[in-house]
Amino acid sequence: MGELTPETITDAVLDQMAMTPDPRMREVMASAVKHLHAFAREVNLTPAEWIKGIEFMTAVGKICTPARQECILLSDTLGLSALVNGLHDNTAVEEGTHTSLLGPFYREASPSLSAGSHIARTVKPGSECVLYGRVSDVNGKPLANATVSIWQTGADGLYDIQENAASTDYRGVFTTDADGVYVLRTVKPIGYSIPMDGPVGAMVRAQGRHGMRPAHIHFLVGAPGYRELVTALYLRDDPYIADDVVFGPSGDLAVEIETNDPSCPIKGLPSIRFDMRLSREGAADKTSGRVGSDPAAILKPTARTGQSPASAAG
Numbered sequence: 544m545g546e547l548t549p550e551t552i553t554d555a556v557l558d559q560m561a562m563t564p565d566p567r568m569r570e571v572m573a574s575a576v577k578h579l580h581a582f583a584r585e586v587n588l589t590p591a592e593w594i595k596g597i598e599f600m601t602a603v604g605k606i607c608t609p610a611r612q613e614c615i616l617l618s619d620t621l622g623l624s625a626l627v628n629g630l631h632d633n634t635a636v637e638e639g640t641h642t643s644l645l646g647p648f649y650r651e652a653s654p655s656l657s658a659g660s661h662i663a664r665t666v667k668p669g670s671e672c673v674l675y676g677r678v679s680d681v682n683g684k685p686l687a688n689a690t691v692s693i694w695q696t697g698a699d700g701l702y703d704i705q706e707n708a709a710s711t712d713y714r715g716v717f718t719t720d721a722d723g724v725y726v727l728r729t730v731k732p733i734g735y736s737i738p739m740d741g742p743v744g745a746m747v748r749a750q751g752r753h754g755m756r757p758a759h760i761h762f763l764v765g766a767p768g769y770r771e772l773v774t775a776l777y778l779r780d781d782p783y784i785a786d787d788v789v790f791g792p793s794g795d796l797a798v799e800i801e802t803n804d805p806s807c808p809i810k811g812l813p814s815i816r817f818d819m820r821l822s823r824e825g826a827a828d829k830t831s832g833r834v835g836s837d838p839a840a841i842l843k844p845t846a847r848t849g850q851s852p853a854s855a856a857g
């Protein structure tokens with residue numbers, strides 16, 4: 544047995560893991576170990592820093608509940624979620640609307656609502672607006688009966704599950720009509736701070752970052768034969784559009800609030816139009832492409848299996 548040194552330890556670990564039967568697990572873990580060791584060598588990681596990292600990861604796990612997913616928040620604030628979303632987009636057979644963060648506030652159990660319904664129980668004067676758009680394939684062919692799940696914060700910048708894990712508000716599931724159109728009433732989205740009272744918030748503060756997200760509304764769209772789309776619209780004029788703490792916006796997701804859009808199906812209110820194009824399903828869509836999940840589903844005894852949205856979580 545050779546002597547283990549900072550220079551030889553990586554190969555020793557890789558040798559021991561080389562018999563991993565699952566080839567993808569072998570590949571991913573070998574790369575993770577190589578980069579983790581390279582990182583420790585590059586910064587000459589000290590024992591005190593190592594234990595600080597262990598304490599941090601312990602705190603991230605401990606604060607997670609069925610309504611709060613600090614691990615996803617950590618991934619989001621490190622840009623890993625946005626990176627994985629981008630890599631996922633690269634595997635689509637066609638270029639549709641870009642993916643954006645699912646975030647930590649998606650909820651499987653959302654009410655199915657008819658076209659034109661309001662998703663907000665509380666509407667402050669002047670905050671109401673119409674949200675509509677067309678779901679199509681990448682060539683513009685409308686997709687009828689597509690499922691459009693929508694969730695956003697209320698006027699206080701909080702999601703329903705942050706205020707009360709048992710209540711449902713500012714979210715709903717709609718179905719597109721024969722022209723691929725979905726339409727609903729809601730409130731204008733506002734920018735908000737990510738939860739700053741946990742270990743991820745402490746990290747963000749220590750880095751001198753503001754912790755803000757630009758105003759946005761989340762979407763999860765599905766249609767048979769097409770790749771599921773997890774995305775969000777962002778208000779173009781939001782002051783945090785260029786430095787979102789979780790790196791969500793990209794060019795095709797920025798929209799504006801219109802005051803008199805003649806094509807809006809509901810008149811008399813400000814409106815947001817957000818059209819989405821879905822790629823046809825391909826080989827990469829055999830497993831879920833969601834970067835995230837319902838926090839409650841992550842804590843269920845049966846772990847996620849990478850199955851389709853109908854049978855798994857998001």
Ligand SMILES: [Fe+2]
Pocket residue numbers: 646648759761
């Ligand atoms: Fe959000």
